Structures are given as C-alpha cells and as structure tokens.
Amino acid sequence: MVKSNIRKMLNMTERLSYKVLTPKQREKIKNSLTDKQKYYLKKILLSGKWQRSEVNQVKHRLYNLGFTERGLKELEELCNREDEPYLNRLARWELALWHANQYDKKHARMCLDLLTKVLDDEVDLNRKRQAAIMQAECYEILGEVDRAKQALAPFLKEEEQHPDVLLAAANLEDSVTERLKWANQALKLYGTSEVLLDLKKGKEPYDCLSSVGKKVSSSSAEAPKVSVIIPVYNAEDGVGTSLTSMLTQTWKNLEIVVVDDCSQDNTVEVVERYIKQDERVKLIKAKKNGGAYAARNLALQEVTGEFVTIHDADDWSHVEKIERQVRHLLENPDVVGNTSEQARATEDLKFYRRGKPGTYIFSNMSSFLFRREVVLEKLGYWDTVRFAADSEFIRRIKKIFGEKSIVALPTGPLSFQRQTATSLTGNSAFGYHGFKMGVRREYEEGHDYVHENSDQLYYSFPQKERPFAVPEPMWPEREEKVDGYRVFDVLIGHDFRLTDDSITAVIAEIEWLKQQQLKVGLMQLFQYEVSPDKKVNARIREILDGNLVQMVVYGEKIQCKQLIIKHPPSLEVWQKYLPEVKSEEVHVVVSKDDREQEKGQSFDIPTCEKHVDQYFGQKATWHPLNAESRSILSTESSSMDPRDWKVENIISESRANRDSK
Template sequence: MPPIDDPSDRDAVLRSNLRQLRRGRISNRAVVASVLRSGSREARHLLAFRAVNPHLPLEAIADAAADPAALNGHKIDVNWMAALARVHLLGNTSREDQLLGLRLFDLLLEHHPEHKIAKRDKEIHLQATGALGSRERAVELLERYADVHPEIAYAVRADLANPWTARGSEAAWLPGFDALFPAPAIRFTDDPAKAPFDRIAVDPLPAVDAAETIAVMVTCFKPDETILTAITSILGQTWRNLEVLLVDDGSGDEYSGLLERCAGLDPRVKVIRSPENRGTYHCRNLALDATDAPFVTTHDSDDWMHPRRLELQVAPLLADDALVGTGSDCVFTTDRLELNRVGRLHRSLCTAALLYRRERVLARLGYMDAVRKAADTEYFRRMVAAFGAAAFTHLEQNLTLVRTRSDSLSGGDFRAGWIHPARAVYRSSYEAWHRSIAAGDASPYLPRGERGPFYAPRQFRLAPPEPESYDVVFAADLTSTGTPRISFLNDLRACVSAGLKAGVMHLPTLRFADIRRQPLLGPVQDLLNAGRIAHVTLEDQVDIGLLVVRNPSAVQYPPDTVCKARISRVVLLAGSSPAAPFGELRYDPSTCEAFAERLFGRTPTWFCRNDAVQGALRFLGATSDRIAAEILPEVVLSAGPPRSGFRAALPVMGRFDFTEGHRSWPSDPAALADAYPSDLGVDVRFMGSLTVPLERLGRTRLPANWTRFGLDPAEVRSFLHQIDFFACFPQEDVASIPPAEVLEALAAGCVVLMPPRLRDAFGEGPVYCEPSEVLDVIAEFHADPQRFAEYSRKIQQATFERHGPADFAATLRRLARVLIPAH
C-alpha cells in the first residue's frame, strides 16, 4: 500500500465516506460484504474508524488487541469492531491477519458481554477460535455462545474431539460424525497408511434390484489414489443396476495403470478416454452420449458417496413421472475429517449430486456449456428455467462427503463472502439467458461442444487463452448506481460504435455497498452476451491501450492485488467534483492517484468532463501536472426524432431519480409540490425511487397524476420520448448535478426546466425558472406547439453537435495511440 503522507487527510476522507454510508442507510453488514467481495485492505481503515471511540487508527487498534489496557478511555463499538475482525479473518488475508482478527474478537468480548454481540459474529469468533485458537478457549466459547447455529457448534466440538488432529478417541468421536448420515453406521478400515477419509467403510446392506439403470459420470485429470475411494463408494451402492462412466480428460499414458485398476474393480466400470484435455464438462458430455441409462448423475473423482445415495434419490423419480431430477446435501471435510470451516457451514447443497432423467433433459436442454468451470451449476439452473422449480425435489440428507482441497478446480475460486470475479461474471451472463428461457423467449437447447448464447470469461474457455489486446477498457462498478449509468453506457457504446475493441473491468465502489452480490448492469450484460465487448479481470495477462477508471471512487478502496495486464496509459475520468454538493468528499484525489498507480502500474492522468471539475480537483489535492487541460465532454449517442407536437392532450413532465439521493429533491415541501405538481392538468412521470419526495410531502401514496417507473438504463430513451418537459429541481443548496441525464433529455427534444443557479453548468439550453414558475412555463409552451417544436429541434441539434460520440472516440484513439490503430 502506498504511504499516506498526512494521516489527517485519510481521516477526513474516512469520516466523510462514513457519513455518506449512513446517509445512504448502508449498514455495516453491507460494508463488510462489499469489502470481502472487493478484497480491499485499505477499506479496513474505514471499519477501524468506527470500531473505537475516540477514533484510533487501525495500527493502534492492532496493538491494543495484544495489550487491552491501551484502550483505557476508549469505547468499542460492538458491531464495527466485529466487522473489522470478520474482514481480517475471512478476507484475502495472511495467517498473521487471521490471528489479528481472532484477537480483535477476543478484545471485543472483553469489553462487551456476549449478549451484546450479534449471533453471526459469535459464530465467526467460535469457528476462528476452533481453527486458530487454543482448545481451552474454544471450550469456553462453546459454553458462552450457547445460541450459535447448532451445526457450527457441532463442527467445532467434533474437531476438538477428532482422533487424528486432537486428543480425542475414535470411539468417542465417531457417533457424532456417523449421525451426519443416514444408516448404515460408518466404520474405518485398518489401513494407517491411508488418510482417514479413504478408510471410510460401512457394513453391507441388502441390495436393491431394479430394472432401471443409473449411470454415474466420474471425470478425472491426472488422478491420484483417492479416485479408488470414489469408485469403490459408487460400486458399494445398494442400487445395484448402475454403470460407472469414468472419463479421463487427457491425463496421459502414465495414468493408464491407475485407470485400469479402477476398471478392474468391477465390470460395471467403463473407462472413456478423451484424447486431449478439454475440461470436466466436455467429459460429462461424452459420458451422456456413452450411455442409454434412463437416469444419470455425477460424482467427483475424490469424494465419497453414501451407499444409499442412488437408492434414495431415484425413489421420488420412480414414484412421480412429473419430476425431472432430485438433489441432496453434502458434508465438506479434509483428508483428516475436519469439519470446522470459518465463515461457512460444513454441509451444503451438493451440485454434483443432481440425479435426473437423461432422455428428457437431453431432448430439451441438450448438453452442458462448453467451458471449463461452473457449467454444472449452469446446467442445473437451466433445467429449472426450462422445466420449472416444481420439477425438482431436494432431499435434505447428507449423501456425499466432499474432500476439500485448495488445489481443486474450484478450490481457489471461493472464500467466505467472495467468489472469483470471472465466476461472478459467468453467473450473471447465464442468468440473463435463463430469464429468457423461463419467460419462453429463448430455447434452452445447446448442441454438444457448443457454447451457450452468453459470455464466458477467457479463463473458462476450452482452448488455452490466446494473447488478447484491447483498445480501451473501462474500469467501473458495473453493478451499482455508483457509476452514472447513462453516462457510462454512452461512453461504452460510443467506443463500440467507433470500432474500438472495448472491454470492461468490474471494480466495486464501496460508497454503494450492498449485502447481496448483484448481477451486472443489464445493458453491459447485453453487450457482453452479444460479443461486442469483453470482461477483463485484474489477473488477465492482456494488452490494454487505454484503461479508463470510469469512477475514481472505484480506486479509493482498491483490491489488494496488482493488475497483470500490460497497460499503455491510465486515465482517471472525473465526471463530477470529488466533493459532493453538501461538501463531503466522494473520494480523495491524491489517494486515488496513488492507488491507481499501484494497481495498474502506470501514473494516471486526470481527464474531466467540464472546467468546474478541473478546478475542484486542483483545489482538493490532485497533482496539477497530472490534470489534462483537455476537456472530455459527456457523450450523447444520437438526437431523438424531431418532435412535431406534444405527446398527449395533457402536457407530460417527468424526471429521473439522480444519484445524490435526498439532495436531488427540494427540501421545502412547498417548492417540491410546485416543481412536481399534483395538478390533474399535468401528467407527471418518474423513473426511480419516490421515497424521498413522498416523505417530504407527508404522503404515503402517489398523487393521482403521478406515475412511477423503475430506473432502467435500457429504457431511458423510451421514457424521455414519453414526456414533453424534463423537470430538474434538486435541493436548494445543490449547485451541480450529474449532467448525463440532462443532456439525454435535451437530445430527446424535451424542454428541460431547472433553477437559475444551474445556468453555469448547463448554459443556454434549458429553460431556467423557479419551482413556483413551473406550471406557467408549461402552460406557455403548451399554448404554442410551434414554439415547442422549434425549441425542441434547435436544442436537439445543438446538444448533438457539442456532445456527439465522434469526438469522444477520436480522443480515446489519440490517448492510446500506441496500440489503437487509425480507422
């Protein structure tokens, strides 16, 4: 992390950012979730700022964790200290950080009784103590934290009694472990050379003889001896009419002996060889064609299958022909059968255990997506989209024991609260397709070996990723309202239309934290799925001519990593002042410069949307010689069709809910009522939330002449063509607003109404008036359709001339001329 020269500067930014989080009603849980997703170490300072009162820096809090007396005279905030501890324990952290997180939880418990600590925080504290702390402390917390989730308490107790890692005995430990699974009882073979996982055995059960065959697909690549555990557990099923389709994914001749040993275990094992390494799902597709069994399921090559799994899962399908598939749960454990997983439960839905009707699914869905990762989850969710959730049933029984390994296909892609960005993008991409399938607007069918009609990150593709280069990549929060959506989408589409090879990079913006992981912004997802842009992660080794950080807030709390792309030039694009209209800092320019340079390996240059932002950057500490003199104006892609008259008999006015939240509406109820009248002679339409104006008007329902639409960037142009007048009246002390929405309204030919104090920002295009004059201005225009049409035509033409996409794309070409060819 680059040094911060003056700690007071950091404190000012942290204090300001926290006020904005509170104003946005963003909880510390949402902040923690976003910090974990972003992997930001710098964000820990934000949590630390609230953890102790009076404020202590993170370094002092860390010292106090080792010497609690250092906190004399300070009060610990129970929720924010717990948040700080959770991030240290669960984030992309070192062993030292994890131990600090545990000490912070211990410090919290010293200052607050257990009933003050949230249940979710007790659970993390208990799990971390079981994994990192002393046995005695874990036993103490089990007594003090009596209300934690029973499965978490069980896992900690089990590991404390584990005969292979602790001082327990097998006889005392085994009944609890055995109770995780249905009968029969588990025992262990006497083979100390093997890991306990591979010594699991059960006494024989009566066979279930039936006519229906179940095919179990097992794929492997360079397997080890643990594959014998997996195959043996399948062959030990009570459901005897089965076949094991063991597909080797191009491991090489040196693995032939082990595969032959597997085949020699039972005639029901059939080995299939893929001549080259093409991934798990390519192999499963081969297996689907290699059998005519009516039912199929999968099993991972190092896991253990309960002997009754097939019997139990096929029973509902035999009893109800309307069912398409059944699922079950699994238990995660290590080779030594440790269960405690900090931040997660030891049991979960087992995606690999889906058992389904082969012919019905193949006829409707075809095959798994031709990618290397995550296609099993996509396939199941595609089934649900195509057949409906009622076609599947879930058995809440643990029927698979999953071996956890850090070097597995997915082991490095998941942490508590985090999944790899490429997986998140892949999920967002296929979910868009699945929604169309569920609505009946798209076919779910995929031929074997073909890709789905949605985006797959380069890491997921079957062929080794080729070196790639991009003319321009926009780094932004691609899910939140933090990035002005209309402005960002116009920039992106302008580059695509100009023939530039464009990409996007998701950088979460903490100012707009959310507990839940959100899908990508719909129009961005559409461009990805259509193949018009690509998604680039920080670890992709690609060439980028120009990287544009589309919202500097995205590097205020950056991920704790270094971008592996080869970047020619980095631009920080400032669309608005670093200071919000109410004087609080959205981001600190000098800090963003330092972090952008660390993250991307290039000294960044500031480009601004207008002169006022340039002045604000200089005033608030941006390096002067890094601020480009050239202005990069907002883009409008096209002027709307000329207007020949009004939309309806009544004048129609409207507006968007701007990103400033409560500051985007007049604070005076009378002014708000004037600006957006409830007069039945005017049709008033809005996009976005109306919570703030209704609260200020003291209303619980919309006035009869008001209509609200969801804030959908894809529908902005359509919305603007529904209205004649665009009314933009923010709170009385707000002197600037995001310009993109206003420019879109002007380009659509709307009469834009706004207060005179905004004249310096928008010039002569809008009509300036006070809220009390709105109805009079509307009446004047409505009485003279010719004047309205002439105004509309002129303002459309002027707006497009000043803000058309050609100059914008030409500027980006020039900035990245090292890699961007002339067109």
C-alpha cells in the same frame, strides 16, 4: 415496548421449535419452502430491522466487492455506534466471523475477544452454538485445546446434539480414529450407518474410508439405472477412492462413466484397472482438454440411465448416498432432481468450515441427481464452462420446472469433499469461499440476466455459440497468452452498474472502438457508495460478445496499450478484486457529473492518483471532459491534458507513435 414483545415472542417460538422439533423436522420445514417463501418469511420476521440491512450492506462490500480496508473499518464503527446495542452485536458478529476466517493466531485472539462481547445477552440458540464452534476453532489455533473443548461442552451435554458441534469436536482429537467416532455420531443423527477406517501404509486416512449400508437395493434390471459421471484430470492419486465408493453403493444398478480430460499422469491406467474388475465402469477419452463441464457433457451424450448424477474425481461418498436420492425421486414423481449434503474433510479427516459461521454440513451441488430424459429434452446440457456451472444448471431447471422441482435433501454428510491446498474451490481468485466475487460474481450476473430475459434456455453440446459471454478463465479453450498476460488494445475501467445516463458515453466509445476492430476489455471498478446489490447495466450485458468486447476479472493478467478509467469516483476507496494490469498508458477522464455523486459525495483526486499508482504501477494522465471539468483538474491534478477528452485522439496518437517506430 411493542418491538420488545415481538422479539420476546420470536425468541420463545425459536426455543419451542428446538425443544419440540428434531433437526430433521426443522430441516424438512426449511426445505419445503421455496427461496421466495424463505425471503418473505425473513422479511416479515425481521421487518423494521434496518440494523441488519446496514450490516449486510457492509458485509457485501467487504466480501463480494473486495472493499477489505473500508469494509472492516465500517464494521468497527458500527460495533461502537452509541445507543444501538442490536446494531453493535450484529456488527461484532460479522467482524468476529471475518477474523475467524483468517485462520491465524492474531485473528483468532481478535475473534475470541469479539465473541465474548457478542454473547452478552445473546438469546439466539443458533448463534450461541455457532459462536461456540468458532471459539473452539480459535482456541485450537492458539494451541489451547482444553479451552476449545470447554467451549463445546455445554452443547455436547444437550439431549439432542447438533451434527456441526460433533464435527467441531472431531477436529479437537489428535487421533484419526477418535475423529471418526465423532463423525459417526453425527451420521447417526441422520440414521446413516457408520463410516469405517482401515488404515493402510502409504495411504492418507481419507483414502482408507469405507462404509456398509443398512439396506441393499435390488440388483435386478427392474431397479432404475443410475448413470454416474466422473470427470477426471490428473487424478491418479484420488480416482481410486472415488470409484471404490461408487462401486460399493447399495444401489447396484449403476453405469459409471469416467471421462478423462486429457490427463498427463496415470489416471487412465488406474481407471482401466477398475474396468477389468467391474463391467459397470466405462471410460471416455476427451480429444482435447475442455474442463469438467465439457467432460460431463461428453458423458451425458452417451449415458443410458433413467437418472444421472455426478461424482468428483477424488471425493469419497457413503454407500447409501445414491440410494437415498433415487428413492426420494421414485417416491416424488413431480420432483426433477435432488441433492444430498456433504462436509469438507482434509486428508487426515479434519473438517473444514468454509466461510459460514459454525457450519460444516452443507448442500452438495456435485451430488445433483436428476431425471435424464426430461432434462435433456427441455434444457439440454450443462453450460460448457470450466467451473461454477452447477448452480446455473440448477437455476435453469427451476426456471423451467418451478422452484420446487429440485429438493435439497437434509441427509447429513453423505460425501466428504476432499479439502486440499490445490482444490479448485481453494483457488484464491477463481474459487468459492462461501461468497461470490470476481469471475464467479460476473458469471452469476451473466446467467441470471439471460434466465430473466430469454425464452431460449436450451443449451446444446457442443456449444457452437455461447448464450452469454463469460470471462476467459471459464473458457473451455483458453486463449494464447504472452508471458502469462492476455493482450488487449484498450482496457476501460468503469462502474458498469451505473444508470443509463452515466453509461451512454461509455457505450458510444466502446462501439467506436469496435468499429476500429480494436479488442476492448472492460474492468469493473466498484464505487463504494453505490448499492452493493446493483447489477451490471443491461446495456453493457448486451454489448459483451466474448470477442471484441470482454469482461476481465480478478486473477487475470492483462496487457494493453491504453487503460482508460471513465469513472474516477470508483478509484477513491481501495478495492482488492482487480486484475493485474500492465498498460503502456493510463488515462483518467473527469466530468463535472463525477463531482456530484450519490449521497452528495465527491472524490479526492490525490487519493485516486495514489490508488492508480498502487493498482497499475504508474501515474495517469488526467483528462477533462469539458471546460467545467478542466477547472476542477487545474487545481487538484498535477498531470492534466490540456485538451478536452476524445477517445479518438488517444487512439490516433497511439497509432502514430507506433508507426513512427
């Protein structure tokens, strides 16, 4: 009874907030809270909601850890658990979202079926709106545009419309002009002037966008200068759109620095034409290709503006974007930096929802605008990696200046980020799809560990020594490969999140291999039962050096002499996010402790053997750690080494075999 009344009270509060507060006001309240305040507020409002926690755990395993098959199966089981209607609804929602994100007819039908059940007795206004947007997307995929429009119709009749619904409606129009009308309605909610379209032969609609600001700032030298850094690489087709949208900004005192990262097309020639047209445009040519953040840092050494911001090479931004952000910093001297919002748009102006339910508008990390001198003095430069360093830079600033030093402004979409098949964030292995996995998860854990354990958060440029090791796909200078494969002597597979007791033996072996001057790769194998929130053990973080000991990740191709799997329970449940591995030999080491896993679970050796074959294309030799382990293996594995495990034996035998050849 008490729980029911609390829920009713929360629902009433939510309804009132939607009637009394405008979207801007709600967003302002949200953005006035720190991340910690948001976390504790959710904890208070959702206290006792073990159902939400249970679904989130499965969701994390499904998306972030790559347990696709098991994660979907568990969500389906939670959908049907008896006498748990709230748990059922939460699980159905997550399952519906997963199907929606597949963007094909089969999964669209499955999503629609689940959403019908989800919406029974649903009172959450946000959830209803998000569900309607997902329904519209699914109906469009199925070619049922009229039904898609019907799904959105109730939300388009509301006195105060939601911008995400308007962008969803835009996607249902055949005409680019009609799509833009809906987008302009969304911009109007934020007091932003209209976007115009002047279609030209041979150009995509995206590259024909323009806008005219409502107000024009002073062009005198008294207005603070903003330095806009635009890193470019093979961007001849899009850089003109980016530069034009910057040169037409209402904030006129700009220094636009384009950094060419050794393009092999006509990018430089295009930029040079703009330099002739406007003296605010400058060009820096990198001596060697190092990625977007090395290019940014080259410019950051040279720029002179009081404020600095970034603009991606092929994106379009509204003319009011920079002025909105600069004025906020001028009015709030205690704020170090801010971001505006964006929506992803294809070249024919259809809006793309990246992972999140019913949401097209989100914060634009690349719009980050900050005070140059204080940031350079206290923090230095961006981390010199090839991607994903925006969030690291922002977290480092918050660590030094406090949570409220950076403000995410609720501006509405002031940038349309170009969505193409070749976009970096569209890369299946290294991209960002609304969740961190593989290399991005590893990078985030690595920089968070340094932020928490080091007082030295000043990053120099050029970076003579990295503050922490990162996987090779992020290196500015990529490694030489053999037919696309990176070469290691030994690759160790383990769940490196386990406790110190479990990790001690692995650390000892890594140290011995280092003494032999062998190059060691570490491959994270997740054990399903271990909490998905658990991070890589600190002792492993300390031993990673980016040289003799490196973490390898999903999307890489690895060739090695010895693949050693030290934690067979992490083989039992199939997982997606593993590198492609070719090894001369595969070894699996079993200890008695492996049979006494968390929650009292053991592992099935035949299943593990099957997964080894699927992952690595060959059968493994199984090694007992001691006599107790041998008794287990003798009855369950067909390929057992008669000796107790010692890494020294494997390495010496491998060397002897090579010498004999």
